[in-house]
Amino acid sequence: MIDILQQKQQLRHQLKSLRSQFNQSHYQYTPPLIQNILSFISAVCSQEDVIACFWPLEGEADLRPLMHELHQQSYKVALPKTPVKGNPLTFYSWYPSAAMEEGRYKTIYPNTEIVEPNFILVPLMGFDRKGNRLGYGGGYYDRTLQHFTEAKSAGIAFSYQEVTTIPTEPFDFGLSAIITELEIIYT
Numbered sequence: 294m295i296d297i298l299q300q301k302q303q304l305r306h307q308l309k310s311l312r313s314q315f316n317q318s319h320y321q322y323t324p325p326l327i328q329n330i331l332s333f334i335s336a337v338c339s340q341e342d343v344i345a346c347f348w349p350l351e352g353e354a355d356l357r358p359l360m361h362e363l364h365q366q367s368y369k370v371a372l373p374k375t376p377v378k379g380n381p382l383t384f385y386s387w388y389p390s391a392a393m394e395e396g397r398y399k400t401i402y403p404n405t406e407i408v409e410p411n412f413i414l415v416p417l418m419g420f421d422r423k424g425n426r427l428g429y430g431g432g433y434y435d436r437t438l439q440h441f442t443e444a445k446s447a448g449i450a451f452s453y454q455e456v457t458t459i460p461t462e463p464f465d466f467g468l469s470a471i472i473t474e475l476e477i478i479y480t
């Protein structure tokens with residue numbers, strides 16, 4: 294039997310080292326990535342929507358300029374707090390003066406009030422053109438997208454994170470869109 298868990302771990306490992314290779318040059322790809330995210334949001338969201346972003350972990354796109362821009366455009370911005378494994382993420386309101394705290398796995402979240410997101414930006418380590426994603430392996434976003442059934446979502450990645458096929462398990466939540474610095478992929 295093919296061990297999907299093992300395949301995922303191996304791919305995760307490869308994608309991690311790829312990411313550290315690209316780490317130095319990320320910054321030049323971030324402005325076009327943010328532009329594409331803004332276009333997508335202005336097409337699918339209304340001003341009242343709560344947009345869940347993520348605070349960057351090592352090597353991820355830094356979406357903080359996007360968060361400021363969204364706040365300035367009067368969207369509501371939220372960030373996830375990481376719970377004990379096995380639970381969906383909870384989201385807290387973010388604004389420029391929000392007090393930030395460190396949570397599990399070095400994730401940073403605002404110590405503010407809890408909110409319900411309408412649109413969730415999903416971080417990933419790797420993706421394929423069918424909308425499958427691979428994350429850190431906590432299963433947090435799978436559970437979160439299953440929990441917030443009404444929320445729209447899009448994966449956020451740099452184009453170098455694309456692979457031909459991500460191995461999937463039944464609970465993996467496919468993304469309907471993936472936004473990179475080069476394009477918006479509708480799956």
Ligand SMILES: Nc1nc2c(c(=O)[nH]1)N(C=O)[C@@H](CNc1ccc(C(=O)N[C@@H](CCC(=O)O)C(=O)O)cc1)CN2
Nearest residue numbers: 347348349350353373375398400416428429431433434
């Ligand atoms: N910016 C950002 N925030 C995020 C995520 C993310 O991918 N990016 N998450 C996406 O889910 C959640 C946090 N999930 C995470 C799960 C594991 C590890 C981590 O560092 N894992 C260790 C192994 C830990 C272990 O299992 O013992 C590692 O990879 O070395 C990090 C984040 C919520 N917030």
Ligand SMILES: Nc1ncnc2c1ncn2[C@@H]1O[C@H](COP(=O)(O)OP(=O)(O)OP(=O)(O)O)[C@@H](O)[C@H]1O
Nearest residue numbers: 301427428429430431432433434435436439464465
């Ligand atoms: N909806 C779910 N219900 C039950 N178990 C789940 C669910 N989603 C994920 N899991 C469990 O979590 C583990 C990690 O899942 P997976 O490898 O898909 O994580 P990931 O998507 O890479 O991580 P993340 O979403 O945190 O970035 C799986 O091995 C599985 O046991």
